[in-house]
Amino acid sequence: MSLELFFIILFALMIMQVIGTHFQIKAYRRAIHRLHKKGHIGIGGKRSRFGPGQIVIIACDGRGAITGGEMMSGMTVFSRFQEIPDISGKSIYEMERRYSAAGRRARHLYAGHLQAVQALVSRLETGGQ
Numbered sequence: 547m548s549l550e551l552f553f554i555i556l557f558a559l560m561i562m563q564v565i566g567t568h569f570q571i572k573a574y575r576r577a578i579h580r581l582h583k584k585g586h587i588g589i590g591g592k593r594s595r596f597g598p599g600q601i602v603i604i605a606c607d608g609r610g611a612i613t614g615g616e617m618m619s620g621m622t623v624f625s626r627f628q629e630i631p632d633i634s635g636k637s638i639y640e641m642e643r644r645y646s647a648a649g650r651r652a653r654h655l656y657a658g659h660l661q662a663v664q665a666l667v668s669r670l671e672t673g674g675q
Contacts, residue, residue: 565578568622574601576644576669577627582604584613586669588638590661592654597621602630602658606666616656638666 581587584605592600604615615630633641645653647659653660 563623570618570623570625573618573626575651577603577618581616586664586666588627588659588662588669590663591666592661595652600658602662603625603627604630604633604638604659604662604666606638608668610666610670612636612638612641615662638663638670642667 561566578587578589581603582605585607587603587605588666590600590602591605598619598621601618602615603617605613607613612633613633613635616627618625618627641659643654643664645663
């Protein structure tokens with residue numbers, strides 16, 4: 547394989563990465579917009595060097611009841627936001643206690659969830675600002 551062909555392939559892969567990232571950012575903005583309509587939002591994330599990462603967005607009302615949540619999990623730019631099942635209607639305070647009291651492995655799996663819930667707790671404690 548010639549050196550020119552190698553650089554052409556490398557350049558094409560970089561362009562595909564940029565395009566995929568653009569679509570992922572658009573999906574992130576749409577998810578924030580959707581959930582912001584449901585109330586206050588908290589955002590959390592878990593980065594992993596060699597495994598799948600997460601972005602978690604949770605919305606709640608002024609009393610701390612969760613009104614919706616979505617999560618993007620994966621290793622590629624093809625990941626999309628999906629609704630978090632069975633989270634609506636629960637209290638952010640109860641979820642914070644549950645995630646914090648979980649074992650080490652579960653806390654690692656739910657790190658993004660815990661960050662999002664803690665952001666909401668902090669926001670409600672400061673008066674929703």
